[in-house]
Amino acid sequence: xxxxxxxxxxxxxxxxxxxxxxxxxxxxxxxxxxxxxxxxxxxxxxxxxxxxxxxxxxxxxxxxxxxxxx
Amino acid sequence: xxxxxxxxxxxxxxxxxxxxxxxxxxxxxxxxxxxxxxxxxxxxxxxxxxxxxxxxxxxxxxxxxxxxxxxxxxxxxxxxxxxxxxxxxxxxxxxxxxxxxxxxxxxxxxxxxxxxxxxxxxxxxxxxxxxxxxxxxxxxxxxxxxxxxxxxxxxxxxxxxxxxxxxxxxxxxxxxxxxxxxxxxxxxxxxxxxxxxxxxxxxxxxxxxxxxxxxxxxxxxxxxxxxxxxxxxxxxxxxxxxxxxxxxxxxxxxxxxxxxxxxxxxxxxxxxxxxxxxxxxxxxxxxxxxxxxxxxxxxxxxxxxxxxxxxxxxxxxxxxxxxxxxxxxxxxxxxxxxxxxxxxxxxxxxxxxxxxxxxxxxxxxxxxxxxxxxxxxxxxxxxxxxxxxxxxxxxxxxxxxxxxxxxxxxxxxxxxxxxxxxxxxxxxxxxxxxxxxxxxxxxxxx
Numbered sequence: 333x334x335x336x337x338x339x340x341x342x343x344x345x346x347x348x349x350x351x352x353x354x355x356x357x358x359x360x361x362x363x364x365x366x367x368x369x370x371x372x373x374x375x376x377x378x379x380x381x382x383x384x385x386x387x388x389x390x391x392x393x394x395x396x397x398x399x400x401x402x
Numbered sequence: 403x404x405x406x407x408x409x410x411x412x413x414x415x416x417x418x419x420x421x422x423x424x425x426x427x428x429x430x431x432x433x434x435x436x437x438x439x440x441x442x443x444x445x446x447x448x449x450x451x452x453x454x455x456x457x458x459x460x461x462x463x464x465x466x467x468x469x470x471x472x473x474x475x476x477x478x479x480x481x482x483x484x485x486x487x488x489x490x491x492x493x494x495x496x497x498x499x500x501x502x503x504x505x506x507x508x509x510x511x512x513x514x515x516x517x518x519x520x521x522x523x524x525x526x527x528x529x530x531x532x533x534x535x536x537x538x539x540x541x542x543x544x545x546x547x548x549x550x551x552x553x554x555x556x557x558x559x560x561x562x563x564x565x566x567x568x569x570x571x572x573x574x575x576x577x578x579x580x581x582x583x584x585x586x587x588x589x590x591x592x593x594x595x596x597x598x599x600x601x602x603x604x605x606x607x608x609x610x611x612x613x614x615x616x617x618x619x620x621x622x623x624x625x626x627x628x629x630x631x632x633x634x635x636x637x638x639x640x641x642x643x644x645x646x647x648x649x650x651x652x653x654x655x656x657x658x659x660x661x662x663x664x665x666x667x668x669x670x671x672x673x674x675x676x677x678x679x680x681x682x683x684x685x686x687x688x689x690x691x692x693x694x695x696x697x698x699x700x701x702x703x704x705x706x707x708x709x710x711x712x713x714x715x716x717x718x719x720x721x722x723x724x725x726x727x728x729x730x731x732x733x734x735x736x737x738x739x740x741x742x743x744x745x746x747x748x749x750x751x752x753x754x755x756x757x758x759x760x761x762x763x764x765x766x767x768x769x770x771x772x773x774x775x776x777x778x779x780x781x782x783x784x785x786x787x788x789x790x791x792x793x794x795x796x797x798x799x800x801x802x803x804x805x806x807x808x809x810x811x812x813x814x815x816x817x818x819x820x821x822x823x824x825x826x827x828x829x830x831x832x833x834x835x836x837x838x839x840x841x842x843x844x845x846x847x848x
Binding site for chain 1: 568636744745751752753754755781782784785786
């Protein structure tokens, strides 16, 4: 199981992946936006997205859970 | 001269404009969002008006809220700074319709230059060199592929209404163009509200050099030298210098003359910047775009000319004489600006947070234009610029040495900054040699 967490304070601009979806290493899960920059959050392992903890428009803090991949 | 100006911006540029206003005995009104109430520019203004919540669309881009603040404070003029509404012909027009003085060029000039395709076509007609590129917006991928065949790969994909490097992508072949075209259209629509895309020939070894112009009320267009802005990450500037170490006197003379032609082509009045792409190998240049406002990096020009550009903007807007004799204009020494961003020094990722400690360098030849101080919170809503560290020296060597000492003396804690990157930049043999191009940062961070 791998937890994907936010690296910085940001707004969630786009949720790309969906719960239950299979992802490959390097696939984009969500796209954050901070300081006029889009920051893709990538899967660091292949697996199934068992949880997506954010929705579009959310504000995440550094360290907040974004997704769980199993 | 008007008695009161509203500064329709935030952070370091609002503070910098307020400083000159106060020196000229003009009352300065700041506007701020809920996220910015504690910033220095709000405290330093004569009066400050809350205009809305943090999101730019509900505050710094809200024309009605800003004009209401101007009415409430009896402001007689509006200075837009850079970014936000500075290049919005609609905002400039609304300011004029409200009976206020607009500290900037005519809305028509902004509109003509704001559309990059139109700007290219316009300056080409008056003899300014432009790169091979598209003369009309590309409707779809087929049109883009056909245009790229004619121009020749590699090409640069750009938003016609764009700026700030957002959405720009280079494509080396039809596959990359197909992949980049839709992304560029989506971003152009999202960030600029206009999906029009253009293609330009991509130059491998290029410098980005821009000319500062001042259009006077009597129709004359003056130039105040150039700025080299080739130190870029993600097509956005990180450091600038003047004079450019990569431009020969002959090339400089041709660029300054072209900048005057571009300004005259739109009857330009006020401070503006003509951006050029210099092909290092060919020692030739083409017009990129014109910015119809004050640039972020204007301090390097102020440091080498001794001229306060904001003061000239106010005087020109009020129809008064500028403070200097154009015939006696001279450039002295060398100036460098380093943009201190709230981002890490390795990958340049944003790092909002609370500023715990803030200690600025000081001394001969050092100028810091800062938007923040200790105790301020840097939020994710706006761009990551914290401060501009500017240095002046009698020559480039002295400026480099002063910059290195100033970077070492600048102490910011509580969030990540790119100060470490600047320390490395100032030590890099390529930057120190002066013989660098726009790929310098990607070579430093492969």
